[in-house]
Amino acid sequence: MRHWVRGCVVAVLSVVMAASAVAQENNRGRTRFILAASWEPAFCQTNQKKAECRNQSSDSHDAKNFSLHGLWPMRQEYCDVSDDLKQADRSSDWKDLPAVELSADTKAALDKVMPGTQSGLERHEWIKHGTCTKLSADEYFGAAAGLIDELNASAVRDLFVQNIGKTLDADTIKAAFDKSFGEGASDRVKMSCRRVGKVRVISELTIGLSEDAIQPAQGNEPRLADLIQSAGRTSFGCDQGVVDAAGF
Numbered sequence: 001m002r003h004w005v006r007g008c009v010v011a012v013l014s015v016v017m018a019a020s021a022v023a024q025e026n027n028r029g030r031t032r033f034i035l036a037a038s039w040e041p042a043f044c045q046t047n048q049k050k051a052e053c054r055n056q057s058s059d060s061h062d063a064k065n066f067s068l069h070g071l072w073p074m075r076q077e078y079c080d081v082s083d084d085l086k087q088a089d090r091s092s093d094w095k096d097l098p099a100v101e102l103s104a105d106t107k108a109a110l111d112k113v114m115p116g117t118q119s120g121l122e123r124h125e126w127i128k129h130g131t132c133t134k135l136s137a138d139e140y141f142g143a144a145a146g147l148i149d150e151l152n153a154s155a156v157r158d159l160f161v162q163n164i165g166k167t168l169d170a171d172t173i174k175a176a177f178d179k180s181f182g183e184g185a186s187d188r189v190k191m192s193c194r195r196v197g198k199v200r201v202i203s204e205l206t207i208g209l210s211e212d213a214i215q216p217a218q219g220n221e222p223r224l225a226d227l228i229q230s231a232g233r234t235s236f237g238c239d240q241g242v243v244d245a246a247g248f
Contacts, residue, residue: 031188031208031232035147036069039160040115041244042201046194048248052115056246061112063246064161065152068114069204070125071144071213079132089127094120097127100137109145133214143214150224151207154180160243168202169240181225188231193238202241208232
């Protein structure tokens with residue numbers, strides 16, 4: 001009898017511990033934000049009339065670094081935004097949208113990593129995505145700029161720069177992510193490509209992040225690795241593409 005009771009207790013404890021482990025794993029593996037990092041030369045191939053593309057040169061920061069497209073909360077858009085403003089965002093020139101209030105330091109950092117500010121991209125990103133973060137615009141874009149800076153300080157950016165004009169495959173890019181941000185980081189990344197004539201170019205990386213993505217950074221401590229590791233897994237998407245050079 002005593003052995004039977006002990007066996008039941010052990011079985012119950014095992015179930016409880018297993019359930020707890022699953023819950024912890026699920027908590028660690030939920031993607032709450034997406035960091036969208038564009039390879040601007042590829043974007044500009046099919047958007048040549050945009051101001052940031054007309055002004056791009058081989059000496060531009062975005063010619064050899066990833067550019068910030070956005071930091072997107074999962075499954076949330078246009079929070080507390082009026083219908084008129086939504087419509088304006090969807091159908092008007094983004095330069096006609098309300099200006100985003102930023103400090104001088106944040107504006108300078110954003111202009112560097114988001115060339116799309118030349119055509120009002122930050123106004124669109126704030127209305128559609130930033131409003132759902134409960135942050136000020138300054139906090140939101142400061143956090144996003146910091147994360148893209150970390151990506152540009154990694155082996156991933158180095159790999160792209162070393163292979164401008166050449167084809168990169170998924171396995172090589174995934175290895176760079178794992179080297180930079182820890183084993184398995186590449187399982188949280190999706191790559192997008194687009195056709196330019198007969199060439200398929202790499203246009204964007206979307207990187208899954210945990211809910212802490214919008215938490216204030218602690219000094220200059222890197223945090224992108226932890227944010228990636230705590231996100232959910234995804235498929236990598238495009239299997240290979242050319243790293244486009246600036247210019248048309």
